[in-house]
Amino acid sequence: MMEIKENLSPVTVTAPASKSLSHRYLIGAALAAGVSTVRHTLESQDLERTRAILCAAGARMEALPPDAADGPSGWRVTGMNGAPRGGDREPLSCDVHESGTTCRLLTAVLAAGQGLFRIHGAGRMHERPIGELTDALEKLGARVCFEQRPGCPPLLLTAKGLDPAPLHGEVRLGMDVSSQYFSGLLLAAALGPAPLTVDLAGRKAVSWPYVGLTLQCLTDFGITFSARTRKNEESPWQTLPEGDWRKLREARPGCLRVTVQPGAYRAGDYTVEGDWSGASYLLAAGVLGRRPVRVEGLRSDSLQGDRALLDILQRMGARLETEADAVTAYPSALHGVALDMGSCPDLVPTVAVLASFARGSTRISNVAHLRVKESDRISAPAQELAKTGVTVDALSDGLLVNGLAGRGCGRQNAPRLPEGLNLCVHNDHRMAMSLALLGLQEPGLRMETRLDDPSVVCKSFPQFWDIWSRLA
Structure with a gap:
């Protein structure tokens, strides 16, 4: 058995960049008009998938000069200045490989664009559910055709923007399986022609803090939104003061709604924690x-x-x-x-x-x-x-x-x-x-x-x- 020497000085290491925020900030920069720098992004296979799809849909990305021996320190992103663009006659291939974050966030964002997209992956990705999200997107105007298992990739997405009008500006979406459904729709909502309210439905809400990261991203990129909560489904709604959404530690179905205003993502200089x-x-x-x-x-x-x-x-x-x-x-x-x-x-x-x-x-x-x-x-x-x-x-x-x-x-x-x-x-x-x-x-x-x-x-x-x- 090894000997533990408690008087040893600590080994000091540096945390990798946040994977969740790297995805979100690169999406925000790609949707913006103008040039952004996104520093200290995670370099991984999942992020490669997100960058490749965003670039195929209209953005441009150039690696920033390496930071000492740590490799690329981030990306210079020229935004697509509008919504993502897919194929006209043939769908744009969007290979998410095994990145669930890429698949769910970008399915919503691409649905807010124009054109044909084929979203597919590898391994268990074609067994991972996305039907609850695509149901909401179809109610907002997208068309989705599943190629194999119903409710799972691969899928064909026909996008013509998301229109809240048929739903009177409000859509219900659960987080029983993944918070990324909710996050993806929040990221996409700003690209629409009118405000969109996303009501938390379902039986429970898993991984709520990841939605908090999405709201942080929207704030940083200049997207306006408001959050409302209530004690129970019989109580009146209360609008949270600006920034108080940061204090939410959990969310209960039927007791949270977020309204995103239409607007442009703001280009700028961003650093991932x-x-x-x-x-x-x-x-x-x-x-x-x-x-x-x-x-x-x-x-x-x-x-x-x-x-x-x-x-x-x-x-x-x-x-x-x-x-x-x-x-x-x-x-x-x-x-x-x-x-x-x-x-x-x-x-x-x-x-x-x-x-x-x-x-x-x-x-x-x-x-x-x-x-x-x-x-x-x-x-x-x-x-x-x-x-x-x-x-x-x-x-x-x-x-x-x-x-x-x-x-x-x-x-x-x-x-x-x-x-x-x-x-x-x-x-x-x-x-x-x-x-x-x-x-x-x-x-x-x-x-x-x-x-x-x-x-x-x-x-x-x-x-x-x-x-x-x-x-x-």
Whole structure:
């Protein structure tokens, strides 16, 4: 068993750029009139898909000069000065590959344009639902034809702008499966001829903080909107004072509506903040590894939902030090907790691994929609952790992880990788990065050699293994 030296100075690393905001800011810049600079964007396969489709639809993008050894520091974007343009006779090919964010946000944005678009992808993308969003788009004037499975890509989209008039300016849209439906329609709404009110419908609202990031993007790009809330469906609507939408920590169906005014996206100079999702693996490494890890580039006031990792780690007993733009995580003994992770589902694979090293059981709930991500993120962690000796129950809406630490002396009992055992990442970048945590307590173990496809991290964090080599 490794020796943990608590007096070691922290390893300092920088958080990658926010994937969610990189998508949104590049979309905003592409829709603007004039030239924008979008700095510190994430360079990943998902962002390549978003940029390629935006450029095919009328924008131009040029990489900014490299920033030292870190590669491209962002993009100079010449906006399309209006709505996206598709094909006249043949549809414009829009290959989202396996990027759900690209697919859902851009399906709505392209529907606000003109012409024919074919939206298609790879892998599980053709199994991931989008029907609730396309139903709303059709009510606003778009035509959608699914080529294979109903309600899923690939699809043919005939766009002629979004017209709120037939719906008297109001459309209902749920977030039971994905908040990206709601975000995509908000981004598209400003391109219409009249105000559009998007009412939150459905049974529950997952991943609400990501809608907050969309509202932040609209604000930054000069798009006017108002948000109204009410206590219950019998109460009167109350308009939130300007900027108070930032204080919303959750949204309840029937009790939230956002009205977007038509307007032009404003060209300008934008900088993407650090990514709490990507940083989650690095901070977890500080807790499970041999020495502290300090992650720089994280805004303490960020609206990103995965900032919830700080509260989760502290509830599990981790020692953390927070600064205005950095967090340091220290090696810590953990204990099990009950967690509603509906607002931060991308953290579930990481928390499941953390829980494996904890004393007692950890119950993760309100994440049933994880079954339709890049992998089934309920079954996949359960299957892989079971190979290391951890008992994990896959539940209808989450996981029950029985930590190993309580079965012996503190950190002496932990998940183990027997010689010759390799783990499956299920073609999922977040599975690969969370499983990397399993190797931290075995000195010299290179986890990328124990995974069936370590390269899948390129989807969202191409530099992951280079940074990880400094922590292992």
